Amino acid sequence: MDVLGHFNYWVAIALAMVGLYAVTARGHLIKKLIGLSLFQTSVFLLFISIGKVSGGTAPIIAEGFTVYSNPLTHVLILTAIVVSVATLAVGLALTVAIKRTYGTEEDDEIEALDRAEDEQ
Amino acid sequence: MFLAAAAALLATMALGLTRAFAGPTVYDRVLAVNSIGTKTVLLIAVLGFLMERPDFLDISLLYALLNFIGTIAVLRFIRQRRGPVGN
Amino acid sequence: MVLDVLSWITISAGAFFILAGGIGLIRLPDVFCRVHAAGLTDTVGAGLMLTGLMLQAGATLVTVKLVLIMVFLIFTSPTASYALAHAALLDGIKPWTKADRKERKP
Amino acid sequence: MLLVFVLATGIAAVWLRNLLASAMLLGIYSLLMAALWVVLDAVDVAFTEAAVGAGLTTALMLFAIWLTGRQEKPPVRKPWFPLAGALITGGLLIFGTIDMPKFGDPQAPAQVHVAPYYLENAEAQTGVPNVVTSVLASYRGFDTLGEVTVVFTAGMGVVVLLGGLRRRRRTDET
Amino acid sequence: MKDYFVLRVMAKLLIPFILLFGFYVQMHGDYGPGGGFQAGVIIAAALILYAIVFDVGPARRVAPMWMLVALSCIGVLLYASVGVATMMAGGQFLEYGVLAHDPAHGNHLGILIIEIGVGVAVAAAMLMIYFSFAGRR
Structure with a gap:
């Protein structure tokens, strides 16, 4: 159990904590989306850290290298990044639509407006 | 030698980060983004030499081409927003 | 051998300029001065460092790519600085003058 | 070193209440992440991060902020409950990492399953290095x-x- | 934004290079880092730069919305149709080995075609997203 051997995983977990905190504690929807993307990158970091082989190089076959890092995790994360941007865009579009409908983008105010509508 | 250059770049990135965290106005932060972008271009190039895989240069070429789009987007944002002037 | 020494000199000079730019980023008083520090030393420092790397690489495809990076950096970095300074001016931030220093001193 | 930078940037991006500044810090975060991927040998991932983070995310964020609002309101409630939830989750996850293989271990389970097959046969079977x-x-x-x-x-x-x-x-x- | 001389000149100077680099990444993805996803995003970024500097209207004339929708459909369908083609040729879905006499060549060809499909689809989708954000006033 040494510190250096697990440091990458811990940073990934800390990032996940920050993201989780932002998603749950912050009321502003765009801030929630920022937290969400932090959470996503923490997962990316975890995967790439798992895929790294010490002493290896990038998995592009070339002469003079025998040890390569794991290409599988790279593939998974590569597509995940593009998808994460797409989902971020969908989230932002939803935020804009909510702003247009409710006139606010704070969580609590939207809930209050909903409740007021139910009571009517 | 490459290690020393990478260390200098990392130190400068740390300085830029402090400016980004402390920056009194938004523009300080934009400036920090811009300057850290240039440092990243150089850092990736130097790292490519350090790991003896110079085909990493494509990435820094891409950053050199694309990095200023964000700043121009900020300029456009400021031009379009006729709202209150704040921090 | 001569090339090696030359490239070391240029790389260390580039690193020095970049560090100076970083310190300027911290020490200077307002956005416009900082744009100056960052932009100027970025082009000089980056140019010197890339030249050093070119000397290391020799006449290969790598050098061509480095030249391209340098050309694009020289094009884009001042454009970004210009856009940034203009945006700051448009948003109503006043440039720092000597008068500010007198006010701040006491 | 880079990891510490990344962490600090992430925390600051959540901390700041000005959304424009948060978006800018997200840009820095993406840049640092790209450098980190290069260090961890994931060149293609770095490429994707560079292409996406350099222009696209910032522009989208700016437009969304422009269409909604620039400043976040101060919170009404004290954020103790979410903080506790995040800390407990993090603690459990860190407890989970103790059993994980060491960073960069070539004998880790992830490294011995299908990856060697890909690395050995990919070039011969597809002609793509x-x-x-x-x-x-x-x-x-x-x-x-x-x-x-x-x-x-x-x-x-x-x-x-x-x-x-x-x-x-x-x-x-x- | 059109009254900024510097930006206009720089955009006109750089956009061709960005587009060229995008195509280079698309085609060079087999040998270096890169591929369809990255190339799509880069090409989208070039047009986004155009839209930022010269306003959204001209950019929409270059790439109108119906064309983007059609292009992204074509990209996804190109990918899927490669799979169907391999099935027609006697293989399994997305088994490229049957596309040419030599399995390795078939694989290479299949990878190239589907990377183009991915690039077209991603570029069109990203541009669609950006234009619908920027088009709202």
């Missing part, structure tokens, strides 16, 4: 088809949400 591309497009082609469909659906979803097509049709009629 970049193993990432061959795995992406050939061995896991079905997966990638799904990802492309997700991106496509997201694009369509945004267009429908923001009424891009309807506006166009109205301008056609007039």
